[in-house]
Structures are given as structure tokens and as C-alpha cells.
Amino acid sequence: MPLLLGATGVGKTLLLKRLQKINAQDSGAELGDPPATLPTVGTNLSDIIVDKKKVTVREMGGCMAPIWPSYYEDFDSVIFVIDAANPFQISSSCIQLLEVLSAPALELATVLILFNKIDLPCPVSLLEMKSLFRLDGIISCAKQSITVLEMSARSGQGLRDVLAWLQFAQRR
Template sequence: MGAQADLGEAPVTLSTVGTNLTDLILRKRKITVRELGGCMGPIWPKYFSDCRCVIFVVDCANIVQISSSCVQLLSVLSAEPLQSAAVLVLFNKRDLPCTMSLVELKALFRMDDVIKAAPQSVSTLEISARSGQGLQELLSWLFSNRSHDTG
């Protein structure tokens, strides 16, 4: 995608507690993003029927929640309405000191097995939302899956 754009100062980030709905305009196409916090897992299936792409974010700095994230990811991938959705698993906060390497995290999630067994197209990406690491790759994934967007 070329040189990384100047994205300015990174905003203060907070964990998603409820839900957020945001419309993004990317390359003159509208993409509606519904962000659902991990604690909202029990209501996620209510939103699956309208979902064309899934970006599943793993907080790598929160080691206590890693096993819960594994279970939630498997639940998402096994949901019938999401069988044709493109899925991107983001290993976020890689700029922070984490107790596990990316290789260890992927092994814990059994990502190779998940990718082989899932009916969906599943991709992974290491990112830091704060520093912008991986942002260009994330945008490339969104553009390559734009047949799934609305607008």
C-alpha cells in the first residue's frame, strides 16, 4: 500500500465495555463497523446475521483473558450465520511487553488447525493499534474483502 500515512498522535484507548457502531469511508466505500466488547459475548450472536466480515481482536497484554478469547473465537467460527464471513484475527498490543511471543500465542490458539478446519477464510495479523503497526495490512485485508462490505 505504499509508505505508511502520517496518522497523527495515537488516541487514548479503553477496552470496549458495551457496543459501538461506526461508519468508515474507505476508498469511497462505506463500511459499517459494530464493535462488541468481550464481556458482551453472550449477545454477539444477535448481530451475526448482518455480519459479512469479522475482525476478532485479541488483547495480547491481558494474559488472564487469553484462554477466554480462545473459546470465544471458536464459538464465533462455529456460528452458522458466519460460515461465509471472512475472519481476521488481530493479535493486538504487540508493542507492549507481553509474557507470550506471537508464536506462543498462535500455538495456544492452535491457529494452524483453526485455519485448516474453519469453513471461513481465516487470516491473522500482529498489530499495535496504538503505534499503527499492522494498520496498513489491516486496511489491505479490508480492501481485499470489500465484496463483503455495504454501500
């Protein structure tokens, strides 16, 4: 079961709603306007159909970061979302990511790092994000298998790649 983490306002809830909508329609249909969301306080469980199997994703609100580690034991995959359009949040997101990756309970987890909101004006580019996060170094030192993707939960760009990763993660 995947654990969905990230700071407040990075788009975790919208990501889940959009993934559910993609699964509820045929591949050629439009996603339409994004639904309204509220910041998650606590946790949410959302079911997504991946490869004809139900996958339950536990979303943890960003304000819950101090207690995220108490949930790590139950998960074999982590989706960590970062707001690529908010340069003021990058350093705190990097610290949170390093804390997640260094947790002993998650050392065998499969990790997906998502740079969301790439459709907004002036997002930090993937190349810049990789440099700011020193992702090459993190990936080379991490015990986890790490995948990095860009996406926009709002426009739908990259959502099918997220579903493909979920399919891969469920096979492990």
C-alpha cells in the first residue's frame, strides 16, 4: 500500500482525485476541470484501480509531518509530492524527503518523487530541482529504489506516468 506524503498545499488530494477520475473513464476522455479540494487534516484513504486491482493510498496531511514516522511500518511504497511552483517551500520539502528516506522502516520501500504544478507560471525546472535537492547524490546513496517524475495534477500532465509507477510498485 502506498503512503502519500508532502508539505501542505503541494497537491496530494488533487492528485488522488485526478487518478481516481482517470480510472473511472476510458483513456480517451478529457479530465475536465479540477475538483475543489481542502487541505487534508489527518489522513485520507483513497482507492485507485491499478491494473484491474484496487490499491488503497493513505494520504497524510502536510501538517501531520511530525507523526508521519508512526505510519511507516505499514507501507512498502511512498509517493512524495513537491510543489515545483513554490520556491519558498523547496528547502523544507528537501528536509522532509531526507527524513523519509532515512527512516529505517522505509529502507526497502519503493519511492516516487513527484514535482507537481509544472503547469503554473515560473515553476522551478526539473534540472534546477535536481540540483537544489542534490537528487543525484540522494538517489545514489539511498537504499530505496527512487523514481522522479514531473506532473500537474491540475492539467493531468504526467498522471498516466504516476499510474504506471503505481502498477510497478504493486508488483514488488
